[in-house]
Each structure stands twice: as C-alpha cells, then as structure tokens.
Amino acid sequence: MESRVSKGKGDIELAGVAKSYDERTYAVDGINLKIPDGAYCCLLGPSGCGKSTILRMIAGHEDPTVGEILIGGEDVVGLDPVARRTAMMFQSYALFPHLSVRDNVAFSLRVKGMSKAERDRRTEEMMEKVQILEFADRIPSQLSGGQQQRVALARAAITEPRVLLLDEPLSALDEHLRLKMRAELSRMQRALGITFIHVTHTQLEAIALADMVVVMDKGVIRQAGSAREIYAAPKDRYVAEFIGGQNVISGRVRGLGASGARLEGSAFPSVDIPIHAGRRLEDGQSIDIAIRRDEINLLRPGQAGLPGGTTGVEGAIVGVEYQGNFVKVLMNAAGEDEFVAYVPERRFFEDDFHVGDRVFAAWQVEHAHLLV
Amino acid sequence: MKLSRNAIGWLNTIPLLAVLIPFFVVPILVVLMASFMQTDGFGGMFMDFTLSNYAGIFTSSLTYSLYYETIKFAVLTLIFSSVIGFWVAYFLVFHVRNPLIAMGLFLVCTVPFWTSNIIRMISWIPLLGKEGLINRALLELGLINHPLEFLLYSSFAVVVAYVHQLTIFMIVPIFNSMARIDKRIIEAALDAGASRLDIMRLIILPMSKSGIALGAIFVVSIVMGDFFVVKVMSGGGSASVVGAFYEDVGVLQYPNAAASAVVLTVLVMLMVALILRIVNIRREIAR
Amino acid sequence: MTNAPSVQTVNPARPRKRRSSGDRPWTFYVLASLFALYVLALYGPMISIYILSFQDVRGGLVFPMRGFSFYWFNELVMQTRAGDVAGAFKRSICLAALVTVITVVFSFMAGMAFRRRFRGDTIVFYMMIGSLVAPGLVLGIGIGLGFQMLGIPTNWYTSALGAQLSWTLPFGILVMFAVMSRLNGNWEEAARDLGATPAQTTRLVVLPILAPGLVAVALFGFTLSYDEFARTLQTAGSQNTLPLEIWSMTLNVTSPVLYALGTVSTIVSFVIIGISLGMIVLLQRRIAARKSGNQ
Numbered sequence: 001m002e003s004r005v006s007k008g009k010g011d012i013e014l015a016g017v018a019k020s021y022d023e024r025t026y027a028v029d030g031i032n033l034k035i036p037d038g039a040y041c042c043l044l045g046p047s048g049c050g051k052s053t054i055l056r057m058i059a060g061h062e063d064p065t066v067g068e069i070l071i072g073g074e075d076v077v078g079l080d081p082v083a084r085r086t087a088m089m090f091q092s093y094a095l096f097p098h099l100s101v102r103d104n105v106a107f108s109l110r111v112k113g114m115s116k117a118e119r120d121r122r123t124e125e126m127m128e129k130v131q132i133l134e135f136a137d138r139i140p141s142q143l144s145g146g147q148q149q150r151v152a153l154a155r156a157a158i159t160e161p162r163v164l165l166l167d168e169p170l171s172a173l174d175e176h177l178r179l180k181m182r183a184e185l186s187r188m189q190r191a192l193g194i195t196f197i198h199v200t201h202t203q204l205e206a207i208a209l210a211d212m213v214v215v216m217d218k219g220v221i222r223q224a225g226s227a228r229e230i231y232a233a234p235k236d237r238y239v240a241e242f243i244g245g246q247n248v249i250s251g252r253v254r255g256l257g258a259s260g261a262r263l264e265g266s267a268f269p270s271v272d273i274p275i276h277a278g279r280r281l282e283d284g285q286s287i288d289i290a291i292r293r294d295e296i297n298l299l300r301p302g303q304a305g306l307p308g309g310t311t312g313v314e315g316a317i318v319g320v321e322y323q324g325n326f327v328k329v330l331m332n333a334a335g336e337d338e339f340v341a342y343v344p345e346r347r348f349f350e351d352d353f354h355v356g357d358r359v360f361a362a363w364q365v366e367h368a369h370l371l372v
Numbered sequence: 373m374k375l376s377r378n379a380i381g382w383l384n385t386i387p388l389l390a391v392l393i394p395f396f397v398v399p400i401l402v403v404l405m406a407s408f409m410q411t412d413g414f415g416g417m418f419m420d421f422t423l424s425n426y427a428g429i430f431t432s433s434l435t436y437s438l439y440y441e442t443i444k445f446a447v448l449t450l451i452f453s454s455v456i457g458f459w460v461a462y463f464l465v466f467h468v469r470n471p472l473i474a475m476g477l478f479l480v481c482t483v484p485f486w487t488s489n490i491i492r493m494i495s496w497i498p499l500l501g502k503e504g505l506i507n508r509a510l511l512e513l514g515l516i517n518h519p520l521e522f523l524l525y526s527s528f529a530v531v532v533a534y535v536h537q538l539t540i541f542m543i544v545p546i547f548n549s550m551a552r553i554d555k556r557i558i559e560a561a562l563d564a565g566a567s568r569l570d571i572m573r574l575i576i577l578p579m580s581k582s583g584i585a586l587g588a589i590f591v592v593s594i595v596m597g598d599f600f601v602v603k604v605m606s607g608g609g610s611a612s613v614v615g616a617f618y619e620d621v622g623v624l625q626y627p628n629a630a631a632s633a634v635v636l637t638v639l640v641m642l643m644v645a646l647i648l649r650i651v652n653i654r655r656e657i658a659r
Numbered sequence: 660m661t662n663a664p665s666v667q668t669v670n671p672a673r674p675r676k677r678r679s680s681g682d683r684p685w686t687f688y689v690l691a692s693l694f695a696l697y698v699l700a701l702y703g704p705m706i707s708i709y710i711l712s713f714q715d716v717r718g719g720l721v722f723p724m725r726g727f728s729f730y731w732f733n734e735l736v737m738q739t740r741a742g743d744v745a746g747a748f749k750r751s752i753c754l755a756a757l758v759t760v761i762t763v764v765f766s767f768m769a770g771m772a773f774r775r776r777f778r779g780d781t782i783v784f785y786m787m788i789g790s791l792v793a794p795g796l797v798l799g800i801g802i803g804l805g806f807q808m809l810g811i812p813t814n815w816y817t818s819a820l821g822a823q824l825s826w827t828l829p830f831g832i833l834v835m836f837a838v839m840s841r842l843n844g845n846w847e848e849a850a851r852d853l854g855a856t857p858a859q860t861t862r863l864v865v866l867p868i869l870a871p872g873l874v875a876v877a878l879f880g881f882t883l884s885y886d887e888f889a890r891t892l893q894t895a896g897s898q899n900t901l902p903l904e905i906w907s908m909t910l911n912v913t914s915p916v917l918y919a920l921g922t923v924s925t926i927v928s929f930v931i932i933g934i935s936l937g938m939i940v941l942l943q944r945r946i947a948a949r950k951s952g953n954q
Contacts, residue, residue, distance in 0.1 A: 061848055082854035094845035098867045108853035111863070159853060381777025387765040389783070391828055395821035396790035399801025406804060460697055463690040467683075477694070484701050486882045486928045490905045491921035495704035498711055498721045505707070505722055536700065548837065568684070586833075589792060597794030597889060604909060614796050614889075621800060621893070633797040644792045654773075654784055654836070 009072030010162035010195035011037040012058065017067030018219075019053050027053045029219035031067070035212060037162075040189050040196045042206035045216035046242070051199045052167055054216075058197065059088045059165050071163060082108075087161035091168045093152040095140035101151050102127070102136045108159045122158065130154045130188070145173045146181055153185075157192060164189075166198040170205060182208060203243050207231055215239050236372040237288045245342075246290040248371065249313070249334040253285045260365065263289060267335045272311040272365045279370060288371040295367045296341035298329060298353060299360045312362035315339060317355050329353060333361060400637065406630035417626055425631035434616075435632075439639075442613045445527075445602065446595040449534040453591055454584060456535070457542025461583070462576070465550040478547060485540045493533045493601055500524040500532070525607025533605045534595055541594070542587035549583035550576065585651035589644050596640045709925070712918035720913060731919040744904055744920065750815050751901035752927075755884040757816070758823050762831045762880035763873055769828075770835030771865075774842075791829035795889025798825060803893040818894040826890055827883045831876045838872030870942055878935050882928070 012035040019028040028050040035041045043051040056062045058069060060081040068075050076084045095104050103110075106123040114122075127133045130150045140148060149169060156164055169185065170178045186209055189196045200206055206213045207227045214224040215238075222242075223235040234240035240248050251265030253273075261281060262270045273289055275281065299306075301314055315333025322328075327348040333339040341361055353359060407425055409417040429435050460481065468474040484492060499505045500523040507519040522528050553576065561571050599615035613636050620629035711718065715726030735744060769787075773780065790798075802822050806813050813819070846868065850860040866873075888902040895903060901924065908917055 059852065061852070080854075081852045086852075088849070088852045090845050090849055092845075094843065094849040096846060096849070096864055096868075098870075107850070107855070107863070111850075111853065111855040111859045155849075155853065377775055378777045378779075381772045381775065381780060384768040384772030385783050388769040388787070388828060388832070391761075391765065391821060391824045392786050392790050394805075395802060395825040396786065396793065396798065399798050399805055400793065401801075402805045402808070403797060403801040456693070456697060459690055459693055463687075463694050467687050467690055480698060481701070483932075484705065486878075486932055487705065487925045488886050488902065488905065488921065488928070490886075490888065490902060490909065491708070491924060492705060494909055494917060495708040495921065498707050499704050501721050503721045508722070536704070539697070568686075589788075593792035593794075597792075597796065599796065600888060600906065614794055618796060626804070629800065633794070633800065636794055637797055640792055640794060641789060644788065648788070653788075 009037050011035060011072060012163065012195065012197070013068075013070040013073075014054070014058075015068040015070070017054070017057065017064045017069060019050075019057060019062065020065045023065075026065075026219050028057070028064070031219075031221060033214060033221060033224060035195060035197065037072075038193055038195055039211045040186070040209055041198065041212040041214065042210035043197065043199045043214050043216060044201070044203060044206040044242075046201055049216045050219040051214075051216050055088075055165050055167055055197060055199050058163065059086050060084050061088070082159065084163075085159075085161050086163045086165055087156035087159045088165040089149075089152045089156050089167065089169055092172045093140075093148050095148060095151055095155070097140055100137050100139055101132055101143070104140065104151055105132075105154045105158055107155060126154045126158045129191075130157070144177075146177045149173070149181055150184075153188060157188075161194060163195045163197065164192070166196060168199055168201070170200070170202075178205075185209065207243070215242060217242075232292075233369060234290060234371065237290075240288075240290040240369075240371060245293055246369075247293060247296070247334070247339050248288050248290050248337070249339075250286065250288045253281050253283060253287060256281060256283050263287070265334060268313040268333065271313060271368075273368050273370065274366045276370055290369045290371055291363050291367060292369075293328075293340045294326070294342040295363050296343075297362045298341055298343060299362055300351075301358050301360045306360075306362065309365050310362045311365050311368075312360050313339065314358065314360045317353050317357045317359055320353065320355060329359075331359060331361060403630045403633050403637075406626055407634045409627045409630075411625060411627045425627045426635075428628060429631055429635060438611055438613050438616055441602075441610050442596060445530055445534065445610075445612070446592055448531050449538060449595050450588060450591050452531065452535045453539040453542045454587065457539050457546055457587060458580070458584065460539075461543050461546040461550050461580075464547060465553075466576075478543075481543055482540060489537050490600070492537060493604060496529065496533060496536070496605070497524065500529055525605065525609060527606065527610055529605040529607075530602055530610060533601045534598075537601070538591045538594060541590035542584070545586040546580050546583035549580045553579050582651050582653060585647050586653055589647055589653075592643050592647075593640055596636065596643070705921075705925070708918040709922045712915055712922045714915055718915045720915065720918075731915045732923070734914075734916050735919045735923065743899065744901075747899045747901045747904035748927075750898060751885055754815055754820060754823070754900060755881045757820060758827055758884035759877050759880040761820075761824060762827045763877050765824075765828055766831030766835045766876050766880075767869070767873060769832050770839050773832070773836065774839055774844075787829040787832060790825045791833075793825075795826065795887075796892060798822060799890045799893035802890075806894075813894050813896040815891075815895045815898055815900060818896065819891045819900065822890040822894040823884045823887050826887065827880045830883060831880055834876050834879055835872070838869060838875070842868060871939055874935055874939050874942075878932065881931055881935075885928070885931075 012033075014031050014033045017028060017031045018026050020026045031054060043054060045051045053062065057064050058071075060076070060079060060083075063077060069077050071084055071086070081088070096107065099107070102123055105126055106119050109119040109122060124133070127136055130153055132147065132150050132154060135143060135147060140151065143151065149172075152169075166185070170181055173181055182205060185196070185198070198206075198209060207230070210227050212224065213227050213230045215222045215230060217238055223230060223239045230239065231243055231245065234243055234246065237248050237250075240246040249263075249265060249268070249271075251263040251268075251270075253261050254264050254270065255262045258275075260275055261273050263273045264270045271289075281287070297310075297312075299312075306312070313334040315331040317329060318332050318338070319330035320327060321330070322345075323342075324345070326342045326344050329341045329343055329348075331339045331341070339361060406417060408421050408423070410420045410422055410424075411417050464474045464478055464481075468477060497504070501507070502519045502521070502524070504524065506523060507516075510516045511519065557575060558571055561575055566574065597614055599612045599618055602610050602612040603615055613632065617629050617632045617636070620626075620632065707722070710724060711720070711722070712731055713727055713729070714724055714731065715728035716730050717725040718731065719725065769783075773784070799822055802818050803813055806818050811817070842865065846864050847860050850864045855863065886902055887900075888906060891900055891903060892906075899907070905917075905920060905924075908920065
C-alpha cells in the first residue's frame, strides 16, 4: 500500500543556517544539523528559541539569511514547497474552513490539475488510510481536535512528500487526546516511512516520539542526539534542566585523584564525583553535575552505614507530591533550586517522610553525570 | 519571479490610487489653486495670485457666525449620537443574552441605513410640523394651548434629523469593538471586586474607544460637510458653512467659494487628525 | 466526597443571592426602554410617510390620513409633476451597480495590500481617510472645476462615478480591514505548501473565505452610492440621479408625491438587501450542500 509513497531520499542537512529579521539579532544563529532519511526528529525548545523558524525554512516559507539547506543532497533554498517535496502540518492545522474534509485532502491534487476521477480515487485512498472516511463530507468546524489533526495529516501526506514538517501538532489537543494522537503520529510515520520533523516545547512529547531530539535555545542547538542520550547524558545544565528529571548542582573540583574527586559547593559541604574517561578536570575548576531524580535514595540522617560508593547531600523536606507510581519529594539542599527525589511509591510508604523532616539524599557516585 | 513585499503592496493599491488621485487629490488641489485666483464676477477666473479671498473670509463676521452654527450642530449631534449609540450598543452586547436576538436587534437598527437619507429627513415633517402628530397629541392631552413652533424648521429639527441619520454610524463601530471584549475579562474584574461602575469606567469604555472614535469621524465629517439638512430642516433659519459656499458657487463666485472650501477642509482634517491622534484606528480595526 | 462542595454551588437554596434569568439588573430595563425609544424614533417617521403616501387626491403632508388610493404613485409614474423620476431611478441603479462592482474589487485588493506593512502604506492610509472625510460638496466642486478646465463634460458615469468612489472606496476598505482581521495567514501558507499558485490561492481559498465580508462591502457600496448626494450634486452633469431628483422635489413639490417616492425608493432598497441576503444564504447553502452531498 505504501509503495506509491516516496521512499526517496528525505535526509536533511542544514549547513551554517542563520536567519535574521532585522539584520541585527538572529532568530536562528548558525545551525549545523544532519537528519537521516526516515527519521523522526523533534526540535525541542522554549517558545522563541528559533525552532519554528527552522521548520519554516526547511518548508520553504522563509529563506535563510545565510547558509544552505539540503534535502536529499541538493540545495533547496529558493525552491517552492512543492518542488522541495516537503509538506507542512500547521499549528492548529490551518484547515480550509469552507471546504469539506474531502476537498481539503484533495486540495493539492486539485491545484495540480489532476483529473477528477483520479483525484477522487487517491483522496478516498488517503482518507481510508488515516481513517477519516466516515466524516469526509463534514467541514472542519464540525470536527473534533483529533479528527482535525488526521485531516491535516492526510492533506499533507497526499502530496507524497519526502519530509513532513509538523509545527506543534499536538498543542491544540487536550491531555487525553494528546497521548492518543502522539501514538498515532508515531504509527503514521512508520507507515509512511518518510522523515518527520516535529517542533514542540514539551520534552515528554519529544522523548516519547523521536529517534533524534534536537534541543535548542536562543537560536542555537544545545544538544542533538537520541532521546536516551539526551535524557540520560545531557551535555550541559540547560539541557539537563530543560529535559527535566535531573538535579543539577554546581561547585568546585577538589582533591583530584586517579579514580575520583570531590565537588565542594557553597550550599553543601562536598560530594564525591566520578571521573569520566576523556574528561579532564582541574583542581578548583567550577563545574555542574547532574543526578537523575529517580536514582536518589532518601535516608534518615545519622542512619548507620552509608553504603560504599555512595555520596549525598543533606537537607529538609519542603514538599511531598504523590504521583501515583512514585512520590516526588522536594528538598532544600545543595543550592538555589529545589533538589528532588523520585521515590518509588512502595518504598516511600515503608518509612514515609513529612514536610520539615531532615533527610540525607544519597546516590551512587558513578551515577552522577558531569556537565560542561 | 518573486515580488518584494513593497511591490505587492503597491500593485494592490494602484486601483485605489487610480481613484483617489484624480478624484480626491487633484480636486483638492484645484480648489486650493482657485482660492488664490481672482474672478471677473461672471464665472470666469484668471490667474493672479491673491490672498484677498482669504482676507474676505477672515474679516467677515458672517464667517464666524457660520462656523459657530456649523460647529454647534456638529458638537450637538456628536454628543447625542455618541450617547445614544454607546448605550444602544452596550445594551445589545452586554444585556441581550441570546446572541441571535442581539444580532436580530442589531439588524433592526441598521435597516434604515439602507434607505434614502433625504426621505428619512423629510419623514419628520408629518410628525414635527405645526399640525404634526406631536403637536396634535400634546394639544389633545391639554399639555399645551398653542402648537409648539420650535419643533420643525428650527435648530431643534436640524439636530433631530442629524441624530436620526447618523446614530447608526456610531452604533456599528461601537457594537463591533464591544463585541470583541472577552466576557471573561469582565468576570475576572467582578471576581476582583470591581463594581459595575468600575467595569464600565475601566474596561468597557477604554475598550470601546476605537469604535467611538471611528463613529465620531463619520459624524463630524458628515455634519461639517452637509448643507442639505440645515437648509431643509431649519426652514432657512440657520445657515451652514457649506450652504454659504453653495450659494457662492450658485452665483459663480468660485474663488471666494474655493477659499472658504479650503478653510473648511483644513478644519475638518484637523478635527479628524485630532481624533486619530487619540486612537490608532488602523491598528484597532485590524486587530 | 470531594465533589460535594461543587454540588452545593448549584443548590438554589444557598443563602447567597444568585441572579436567575428573570432577575435582571435595573439598568436592563432602563436601557431596554432607551432602545425601544430609539427604534421607535428610527422607524416611526418613516412608517408615517409610507402610510401617508397611500392617501387619495385630497391628501396633504400631515396626518390625518385622507382616503386611501394609489393616486400619488400614479402621479409619480406619470411624471406630470415629478420630472424625470424614472430616468433618475434607472441612472441611480446603474451607477450604484457600477460603484458596487468597482468598490468590491478595489477594496479587496487594497485590503490585501494593507494586511502587511509596505513602504508608504501610511501615506496611502491617510490619503484614504482624507478622501473619506473631505466635505463632499467641496470635492464635487473641485472635480467639476477640474473637468471644466480639461474641457471634459461632467457626466453621471464619469465624474459622478469617480466622485462617489472617492467616498465608497475608503468606506469599503475600512470594512475590509475588519473582515480581514479574521483571515488567518496560515490558510494562504497552507495553500502554498500544497502547491497552489497565488492565483489559485486567491480563487480557491481567500475569496471563498472572505465571501460574506465581500457581500457586506457590496451592500455598503450600493447603498452609499444609491443615496449619495453631496459629491454627486456638482458632478452628475445634465442628467440627475435619484437623490438629486428627490432633492429638487423637496424644494418644489409639497404634495404626497414626495412620500410616494420615499415609499418606492425604500422598497427598492429592501429588494436590494433581500437579493444580497439571499446571495449569502445561497453561498452558505452551497457549502452546506457540499458537505452533506457527495455521498
């Protein structure tokens, strides 16, 4: 069934791409990025970080001020969207309000001048594929958010693009639908077998969907890699904090040895840190480390015997949030930000802590991750 | 080929300019030019730069009384039409709860706009006249012994006719700007403890001011440029700037008329510019 | 159990006074009365002349109604005392139709231009406002003088057409501004993304979406032209339009013929509105048919 859809090259390369609207400040500032063919790539960042601009430049709705955009190895700057064989799914979908679902989906075939019979056949096929046949004759305002999304997807996919660009596709949906449509996007991407580039500001969305996550900030890429890499091994404080799930603490390196060192902070006495291969540290150097919130063990202070290879900080509990499968415990320890531990539910209630209790947050030294 | 944004903008405004330049800019320039010319008294003009036409206008006490009359009518009409227009729009937007009924009532207000102004004006004659319905009714009720004379062919009648014609120009833009006020803002203000007076003063009034300004531009420019209503409804009792100007044209005193026209046009433009300074209409409409 | 308080809030027995639908603030009644008075003042006079136009030969300009007949309408048609009313009617309708078409097309184009800033847009905008507010008679005289200088005779379909456009176009563009604020740029971008040319985007996306607004502009254009007086007075040339005809009648005629003319011209206006609204309904039907048909 998918044989008609292009398996052609949908690999994308951005080389030194920058975009400025006022010739003084850059919305996108020197981006180099390679996205392999058939990948599901998420551009992740807060609003105004330039991710939508990148998407629009790949789509051909905006031209870069400098730099090259290559799709399938050829520079596409200056080409029309159709010539690029990209298709865009707009934020809040931009479905034509005066056309039925059928006519919305058939739009690109109609402007291409395809015969009505052929057009109808292909439209029917596409609508069947994304399961919108049953409301083919409604107009967009009569559809739910999820249905609208499918129509937008069908309208974009019928152009047989090699790249599908999705601008915050899930932001118009409510929480429940968002999870459902998220799974559907993933399924569609596998079915179509083309490159998806998905812009979002929700880290959970990016991590759940993407083969490749690109974290952006103020027009530059902070880190690009697989979802696991980004989550487990963030490169710097910004990525760690934006992705979440990490406690970031900062301090100065002391007592540099062969297998480890200590980190001394202003808000905590000192913790042990591992030394990664290929990472050179100097005595007195100021660095950040990240510790995953789910790898923290809460102990009562003074409790006998800290297990070997563990380190930690002490603080008072300032909040406890029940999350169902785990409990989120907030502490004031180790600095200005809250220090958080995700404690498995069962273990938390074996010895439950209360707000105001002093605790010792412990973790395995080698679980700490050194940031830039 | 891709056209630049400026080129597209200008290409699309060419038709507009093709109308505005020959039928607005050039005529105004022609009038301006004529105002510095001299006349032979028989409709002929010759080019001999003179300020005597203007001198004549500014030294004549008649000019000042004409402007006084005209501005008086403009201000009175503005006051009545904006007050009525504001409250009618407010009633429709905030008091009528069913939006369909509000729309229906709004249409009821706008329907007369599609009928002839002149007909609407003369339609006051059977009501306001000496033997008109109002005088009859008052006589029947014994409230008066003699018919009220001031009802028709008076300043009163002029203002009535203007307000009757022009309130719609207030209602539509005010309704439009009020309809865009998010009702949740008002609920939020109520939650914050605002009284209904506070809401009117701090929310509704500021947010409808673009509508009021747009309506005021229509009302001021129409009243200032009119001579017809004054002529018919005042029964000759009042004159207007444009009326005097029309008389001048009638007796072929073009340069004199032109000078007076220039003064009037400048005055109207100044009034409108003042309103535009207060409210950025373009931004507000396109909001 | 946690839901209990929210159930309480809908309990009518709560001590706090809640406003039910029958309990409106006092301002409602004041404003409703004001509204009723306004509507009465708006329609009362007009209805009274419509009634008075149906008097018989003894009829006068004021109540009471004397007899009932179509005498004054007949009189109007016979043109015995009313001048070239039929010709004026025809000219006014032709002129208004012309003005309407031009206003719709030009306002649409200018409206599209003004969606984005372009160099010099402020000048064009203020020129437009100037044209809107300039005293009509002054403009009319200027146009008349200009034509005279160039040696071109003034005529209803040349000078008067231009004079009216100088007023209907700015009006139409202001309406377009309001209409276009609802036109989302994403739709055009989506069309482009799907391969539509600019012409196709305009024809298949922009125009259908703006259609109701364009009908409104047309309605404005027609009415403003059909009723235009000040700008037309000095530019219509030798043949009168309807408002000019009515104007000369108000100065000379003091019989219910005037009222008959009012009744007829109102009927024409209503026919025009009827046709326009019919067109809107038809347009929407077509969309509705498209969405329910095709099965």
